[in-house]
Every structure is written in C-alpha cells, then in structure tokens.
Amino acid sequence: MYKYVIYAIISGLLLAFGWPTQGFPILLFFGFVPLLFAENKISQIKDLKRKGLKIFGLSYLAFIIWNAIGIWWLHYAQEYNADGELQNSWISYLFPVIANSLLMSIVFQLFHWVKFKAGNFYGLLFLPAIWMSFEKFHLNWEMTWPWFNLGNGFSNYHQWIQWYEFTGTFGGTLWILVGNIIVFYFLYAFINTKKTEFRNKLIIYTTLWIAIPIGISYWIYNSYEEKGNEITAMVLQPELNPYTEKYAKDPFQIVDGLIQLTHQNITPEVQFVVAPETAFPGPGPGLNMDKLESDFLLEQFKNNFRNYPQMTFVSGVELMRFYPYEKLATPTATKYGNSDTWVDVTNSAIQFNQKDTIQTYHKSKLVVGVEHFPYMKVLKPLLGDLMLNFGGTVRTHVTQEERSVFRNSFNDAVIAPIICYESIYGEYTTGYVKNGANVLFIMTNDSWWGNTDGHRELLQFGNIRAIETRRDIVRSANSGVSAFINQKGDIISSLGYEKEGALTGKAKLNDKITFYTKHGDYLARIGLLLSGILLGYTIVLQIMNFRKKRN
Structure with missing residues (x-):
C-alpha cells in the first residue's frame, strides 16, 4: 500500500504545482494519472478487503x-x-481545504464504483461526466466554492483558452480530464505490454491533445478584433486596510478621501469613476436603501462634481433596509444592535450622476461564512453562534434573482456591476450580458489575505469572464490590483497592490453575444445527463447481477 500512497502524493503535488498563479498548467494533464494507477491496481487485487475505503483514503490524500x-x-x-x-x-483556511477535498473524494469514489461494477470503458467515460457535474453543483449550492474548478487552471495562460468563448471553463475541465485519461490508458498499456506502439501513441496523442487546442487558441487570439465604441473610465484604489482602516474610519473621512482622490486625477474626458467593493460608508449603518435620493453622503459626491455634469459614479456600497418591528422583518433580517429595529444588509453596487435616478444592484454570490450563513434554518439551531466565534456571520446578506445592469443618459454604456467573488462565476456573469451589458465593471475588496496569491488568482479568474463574454473589464480593487482588461483577457494597464491612486483608461462597448453567453454551461449539463445515465446503468446492472446470483 505504501507505493500507492506515494502515487496519491504525486497526484496531489502535480495538481498543486499546475495551479495558478505560480504553477504551470501542463502538469494538470498528468495530475490524475498516478491516482488512476493506484485505483486501477487496488481494484485488481482479488483478496484485498475494503478496496473502496482504501481508494477513498488515497484520493482524499491527493x-x-x-x-x-x-x-x-x-x-x-x-x-x-x-x-x-x-x-x-486557521479555521478560514482549514475548513474549505478539508470540506472541498472530501467532496472531491466522494466524486472519485463514485467513479471507482462505476468503473469497478460496470467496467473500465464506462468508468473512464463516467469520470469527466461526474466531475463536471460536481463542478456545476459547486457553482450553485449554498456552500458554493468553485475556486478549484479545473477550467480555472489556465487563467494565467489566457492565450491558451481563447476558445472559452464557445465552451466556458467547463471546456477546460473536459480538456484536462480527457487528457489525463489518454495518458493513463496508453501509459498503462505500455507498462503492461512493453510494446513501443503504445509508447508512441502515448507521445503522439498526448501531444496532439494538448497542442491542437492551444494552437487554435493562438489563432483566435491573433485574429480577434475588439469590437465596440469606447468609453473613458477612471478606477479608484483608496488602499484602505480592511481590518484596521476600511471599517474603522469615519464615513465622512472615507467619502472625503474618495472625493479628493477623484479630484486629483480626473480629466474632462472621464465618463465614469469606479470605486471598489463597499467603498463606503465604512463603519456603522449602511446607507438606507429606501432613502438614497436624499442621502447626505451621495449628495456630497454630487455637489463636488457639478462641474462634470456628464460624469457617472459607480461604486460598491453597503446598504440597509430598516424595519421598525420584528413582525415586519424578512427572514434574512437581524436585530440592529440593542435597539428594537431590524435590518436587512446588502453588499451592493450603486450608480448615480447629476441627472439619472440612482440605480442599485445587490451582490448575489456571497462568500460562505462571511456574508452568508448557508442553510440557516437547519444549521443555525445546531451551530448557534459557532460561526460567529470563528470570525464568520450569523446572518445572510440580501440577494436578488436577476442580474441588474446600469444604464445612463449620456452614453451607450450598459454596465454589468460585478462584485468581488461573483467574478468567478461564468454562466452567472452571462446573466448581465443577456440583460444588455456591453462592458463589465468589477468592484472588489480582495486584500483580506495580504500581498499573496489570493488577490492575483481572483484577478486572473475574473479575466476569464472577458474571454467568455468578449467584454472589456474595468476593475477597481480596494488595495489592488485595479486594471483595464480587453476582450481577449489582456491586462492593458494596472495599478499595483498596496498603491493608493487612480488609473484612467479606455473600454470598448461590445454588443455581440458569444456562443457561451447564449448557451451557458451546456457541457456541464451534458455531463450531468451522461453521469445520470451511466449511474443508472450501473445500478440496473447490479440489480440484475444480484437476481442472477439469487437464482
């Protein structure tokens, strides 16, 4: 068993060292191979007990x-x-590591069961289908954590995945998994037969499987012409420490800082000023969403920029809706301090200018444990304040069903107001585009983890959305990296991490709809259908075998 433990360790390391931002994604095409060897060898040992448990343990280790x-x-x-x-x-780190690894191991265990009961062909066909089904599930349930969806693994090599405009990230997932199966099949055949034809097929088929999509992608990349009229935007990067400043400074100081930063950098051609996620009001209550038109802080912005009558301000903001009695409160509302008032809280985006009615959008893909208490009705009675004790939340921010877009009276921009974590979700982002968005504005505060790979990965994962939708991205980050990204996923200009300042750039307004935008995660839906058929076939096969044995 020790050599199989080594196999599992090698798989884990290959996948880890193939992952962004420091890894090389070619390794992902080999990451599952040692684990597949271990699973196959253990399955063939006739007298070995608890094979499934051993395979589960090895996969969990990997x-x-x-x-x-x-x-x-x-x-x-x-x-x-x-x-x-x-x-x-450490709990913020250990919980997703332990839980996500467990879910992946359950998926691999299902693959082993189908392969063991229905045969190698059906098992290897089942693996990409069930894995894509798992990734699709992970995008949509209340404990969603799609960070390790395999298609994200090429985010640092966006020139390789220009065809994501047709497939989305599930195309990358399928590419990786089929590549692993090709390597496993021919390497296993070569090791067992020593025939050079299998060695040659291993080299040729693996090379072609990896190289052809990359070659097609470079052809798309070099021939693609960006579309649409241009707007000029300026992104603000206030660089407030999220722990010691952002939610500790007086709201008037925060707003005054944003106003000063804008005045120092604005030019007459700027049409949009974009501020990061929850840029204001900072500590204390959020803005009253039912009284925004008369809000004093918003009036401060308007009064300070009357000389720019056609400039539109787009920002992240915390909003609240107040209920004077508990009976009037919604299920998501919580008591406000020691008062008798109840409140709903939203992490929102807001757009306002000198002419138009204020527009808002409420973030709807929430960070589990921080903005969202998953399955509150079931878990809260069991856990009580446990999540709060671990630095989480005992309430859930209000969300919305539809993706709102922002329009204005001065130009043709239709903005997708994407907030932080939402930029990981491909089909979710297409909801803005289907509602008319021709440019993506990402407002984020991803400085919670310091100057590490965290904010760099979120930047790169978000850049995939530019390819999938062929929309320019205007990105404002609290501490960086703020950037302008074109429709091919290139970062045209950026403001580095922990640099206070502003960045002005151009963004094109593209109205064309990509195949992926129109059809969404169709590969995942095919995978779900196929995995259901194969799982059903295996169950029926087991029932038939059981009846034969009884007779």
Whole structure:
C-alpha cells in the first residue's frame, strides 16, 4: 500500500504545482494519472478487503495536498482573538481545504464504483461526466466554492483558452480530464505490454491533445478584433486596510478621501469613476436603501462634481433596509444592535450622476461564512453562534434573482456591476450580458489575505469572464490590483497592490453575444445527463447481477 500512497502524493503535488498563479498548467494533464494507477491496481487485487475505503483514503490524500497548497494564502485572513488582537484565521483556511477535498473524494469514489461494477470503458467515460457535474453543483449550492474548478487552471495562460468563448471553463475541465485519461490508458498499456506502439501513441496523442487546442487558441487570439465604441473610465484604489482602516474610519473621512482622490486625477474626458467593493460608508449603518435620493453622503459626491455634469459614479456600497418591528422583518433580517429595529444588509453596487435616478444592484454570490450563513434554518439551531466565534456571520446578506445592469443618459454604456467573488462565476456573469451589458465593471475588496496569491488568482479568474463574454473589464480593487482588461483577457494597464491612486483608461462597448453567453454551461449539463445515465446503468446492472446470483 505504501507505493500507492506515494502515487496519491504525486497526484496531489502535480495538481498543486499546475495551479495558478505560480504553477504551470501542463502538469494538470498528468495530475490524475498516478491516482488512476493506484485505483486501477487496488481494484485488481482479488483478496484485498475494503478496496473502496482504501481508494477513498488515497484520493482524499491527493486532493487535500492540492487544496492545501493551492489556497495556502487563505490563512492570512484575520480574526480577533480573546485579547482583541488580530491573528491569522486557521479555521478560514482549514475548513474549505478539508470540506472541498472530501467532496472531491466522494466524486472519485463514485467513479471507482462505476468503473469497478460496470467496467473500465464506462468508468473512464463516467469520470469527466461526474466531475463536471460536481463542478456545476459547486457553482450553485449554498456552500458554493468553485475556486478549484479545473477550467480555472489556465487563467494565467489566457492565450491558451481563447476558445472559452464557445465552451466556458467547463471546456477546460473536459480538456484536462480527457487528457489525463489518454495518458493513463496508453501509459498503462505500455507498462503492461512493453510494446513501443503504445509508447508512441502515448507521445503522439498526448501531444496532439494538448497542442491542437492551444494552437487554435493562438489563432483566435491573433485574429480577434475588439469590437465596440469606447468609453473613458477612471478606477479608484483608496488602499484602505480592511481590518484596521476600511471599517474603522469615519464615513465622512472615507467619502472625503474618495472625493479628493477623484479630484486629483480626473480629466474632462472621464465618463465614469469606479470605486471598489463597499467603498463606503465604512463603519456603522449602511446607507438606507429606501432613502438614497436624499442621502447626505451621495449628495456630497454630487455637489463636488457639478462641474462634470456628464460624469457617472459607480461604486460598491453597503446598504440597509430598516424595519421598525420584528413582525415586519424578512427572514434574512437581524436585530440592529440593542435597539428594537431590524435590518436587512446588502453588499451592493450603486450608480448615480447629476441627472439619472440612482440605480442599485445587490451582490448575489456571497462568500460562505462571511456574508452568508448557508442553510440557516437547519444549521443555525445546531451551530448557534459557532460561526460567529470563528470570525464568520450569523446572518445572510440580501440577494436578488436577476442580474441588474446600469444604464445612463449620456452614453451607450450598459454596465454589468460585478462584485468581488461573483467574478468567478461564468454562466452567472452571462446573466448581465443577456440583460444588455456591453462592458463589465468589477468592484472588489480582495486584500483580506495580504500581498499573496489570493488577490492575483481572483484577478486572473475574473479575466476569464472577458474571454467568455468578449467584454472589456474595468476593475477597481480596494488595495489592488485595479486594471483595464480587453476582450481577449489582456491586462492593458494596472495599478499595483498596496498603491493608493487612480488609473484612467479606455473600454470598448461590445454588443455581440458569444456562443457561451447564449448557451451557458451546456457541457456541464451534458455531463450531468451522461453521469445520470451511466449511474443508472450501473445500478440496473447490479440489480440484475444480484437476481442472477439469487437464482
């Protein structure tokens, strides 16, 4: 068994060292191979007991290595200890590592069961189907954590995946998994037969499987012409420490800082000023969403920029809706402090200018444990304040069903107001585009983990959305990296991490709809259908075999 443990460790390391931002994604095409060898060898040992449990343990070892190395930076999230001092939050790191590795291992166990019961062909066909089904599930349930969806693995090599405009990230997932199966099949055949034809096929088929999509992608990349009229935008990067400044400074100081930063950098041609996620009001209550037109802080912005009558301000903001009595409150509302008032809280985007009615959008893909208490009705009675004790939340931010877009009276821009974590979700982003968005504005505060791979990965994962939708991205990040990204996923200009300032650039307004935007995660839906058919076939086969044995 020891050599199979080594196999699992090698798989975990290959997947980890193939992962962004430091890894080389070619390794992902070989990452599952040692684990597949271990599964296959153990399945063939006739007298070995608890084969499934052993394979589950090996897969868990491989996946926990991948997850642990892949998000090593997550433990830099801070929480307060008993003395009121900030310290690294290991629970914020360990929980997703342990839980996500467990889910991956369950998926691999299902693959093993189908392969063992229905045969190698059906098993190897089942693996990409069930894995894509798992990734699709992970995009949509209340404990969503799609960080390790395999298609994200090429985010640092966006020239390789220009065809994502047709497939989305599930095309990358399928590419990786089929590549692993090709390597496993021919390498296994060569090792067992020593025939050079299998060695040659291994080299040729693997090379072609990897090289042809990359070649097609470079052809698309070099021939693609960006579309649409241009707008000029300026992104603000206030560089406020999220633990010691952003939610501690007086709201008037924060707003005044944004106004000053804008005045220092604005030019007459700027049509949009974009501020990061929850750029204001900072500590204390959020803005009253039912009284925005008369809000004093918003009036401060308008009054300070009357000389720019056609300039539109787009920003992240915290909003609240207040209920004077508990009976009037919604299920997501919580008591506000020691008062008798109840409130709903939203992490929102807001657009306003001198002419138009204020427009808002409420973030709807929430960070589990921080903005969202998953399955609250079931888990809250069981856990109580446990999540709060670990630095999480005991409430859920209000979300919305449809993706709102922002329009204005001065130009043709139709803005997708994407907030932070939402930029990981491909089909979700297409919802803005289907509602008319011709440019993507990403507002984020991803400085919770310091100057680590965390904010760089979120930037790169978001850039995939530019390829999938062929929309320019205007990105404002609290501490960086703020950037302008074109429709091919190139970062045209950027403002580095922990640099206070502003960045002005151009963005094109593209109205063309990509194949992926129109059809969404169709590959995942095919995978779900195929996995259901294969799983059903295997169950029926087992029932028939059971009846034969009885007779």
